[in-house]
Amino acid sequence: MTDDRKAIVPVWTLATGDVRVPALVGDEPMTAERLAELRSVLAVLADEPIATLEVHPLPDKLDRSRGIPLDAASPLAEHLSKLITQSARGSSVAATATAAGEGLYRMVVPAKVAAQLGQGIVRPMASKVAAGGIHGVLVNSTGIAAQATFVPVGKAAAAGAVGGAGATAGVAVAGSAAFTVAAPLVLMAVAMGLSANADHKRQQAIEHITELLEQLHEQKLDDERSELDGCRDAIDKATAVLLDQGKLGVSLGLDSAVHAISKALAAADRRLAKWQSALDKLPDGKAVEIGTLNKSFPGVDDHGGTFRTHLELAALAIALKRRVIVLQAVEHAQIDPGNLFENFARALKADQQRLDKLESSIAGVLERLSALELARTSSLLPLMHIGDVDRLLRAANGLHKLGDGVMVNSPTTDVAIEIARNKDGSVVVFPALPA
Template structure:
């Protein structure tokens, strides 16, 4: 349900370094469609990434889960507050950007940047009301929140040091042309927390599925593998909190040992992937006997099965690895004069290897989902028994499900990061979704 209203919502255009673009922002209001067009124009004209930041009232009911909480003294919270304070005087009188109540900020990062911060990071917000539907706007429990008119806001004076300072420098500065605000640390922190939240959300889902599988399998070795990986979470959470407060990670946190466990799991996943790929390459042309398939993919025709447990362990290891990559990228970015550019550079190489591993697993699952099955001995007489028919159909349905669960490559899309600001100034940053 969509309701059109005349609500006015402030919007900022944020850059990560000073850029010069034609003046495309004015004080006149704009519709959501116009704002989308504006983002496209800014992404094309500006050499540096240009993100937009909107400020909405918090909906009465929220369905988003899996966010990372930050206290009011955190750099991201302080940078948001300083941005609003610096631009409040420049805002049209009809909107109050300095309001101290609960606010839902929505930062939209260009697709060309989003593509660098995690393959499969962005998925549409699925609608529970309509099968196959997705949400493209802010919403509450009843549907899409009433659409608003956006009013551009630009600061009038620069805050010293923010444009060229390190990530430890809070605040914002205004570029020399147009109505763009330079706020590299703000964009860096928002992207980093959203990526970490997304990775932890994936970790939670993998843990839930692994737990259910291991209760059926009773395999001590897989159970130990799960425990070793999930035991890394505490150190990663503490390191995330320290880095996002712009501190330094010490050895006492145990992040080094956690990273070692994650890397071991990643290498185990690579070995398993190699075996799965070789097994698929060795299958004969045409329909495959279920028994032949289960030799290389044990339990694939069952409700649980060792193969599915290995698959979920791989997803868990990848999710944890992504969180570590974000931590390492933020840590290095804080030492550089252009933190956002350094952040993307640090993510690139290791992220590429993780993306390749994930793509390899997806390729295996896609091939499995397209296999044709036959019973032992083929389709010759005597005819199938009812039990054989049921078993074959169930196995075929389970294989098809692998393909349905995949997030196949989509066209690059802008990333939306939602940040809920409480009355006490604390934040809750949600996993990134498609804008």
């Protein structure tokens, strides 16, 4: 979308169950700021999670490789198509915005719901400009105009209620506000966005590990990487089966994949405990020699060191586990189709807490390391060689950079999921990110 101050964007309010809230939406156009306020109020007042869904023109340049494609027959694409078709009948704004058949749909799930889904799934990017600040940039949204006017789409037939792919939905009305009951659409969009987010982190970890191993020539670590990345095939197949509302079977190989991931997480836990113990033994307020640090954190002063490879292996295991947890939550939610979103959130939260704790603890280690002061290696010589000085400076700089972007207790933000819809009804779901 161009930066057109007169751009009109329809926005749906999607409930995951019957809601009872004051009439807040109405039919009047809203600014982006007003829409953000509305989301906050709905998150506080509504008994059930309420998401908002906007539709923008598809940007000219869109990197679809970062998302997960689904064909037009997939439940998510079908639910979205029903919402578009039925909403267009009762809203000229919705009809105009969706007439082309393609668009960029942006679903925002409130922070209160995001907290239920685990804080580590979608983490804001730390800002280097202000201490404690975060970036709120949404990927692939460079074409979305900030000055658009949002028009609520109300009193439209819904895209599918709490009963599954073939169900029809009602509209939960409170005062003059209408909320489309579309639990499956919200559930599937969130599940796919979180899965794509975890897979994007997996790709990043694999790239980093590959680069590090090329320098290390460490066969044991290479085997760890191969075993973990080999889990992707089973996870991808299981994702496809579940989102087509099928049943997971032993032939998919998900059990062996989960076992490999669990082993990698256990290794990460052991390494974390050793790192924490080593840091606890360091003298408070005193500079630490590089050699001493390298005993517990091998290669910490080197970009391609073993310690950094261990960090990336842990990141890979966490990313893969997050995808598995989403799969398990979707499966659990589909067992009880009458209560989709609550089951989904409950199943996610329990296992996510362990991962959040592991990720937060590793971030804490990096923060402590980045704050250390390095000392020259003990020597009888009163002066240091130029090479030693350069090494000390490089090591100190690299150590301090370990803390860049680390957020031990990141704030929970609204979660945004973008869905590119093609003219044939197929969709690409992009990684979930902070709204």
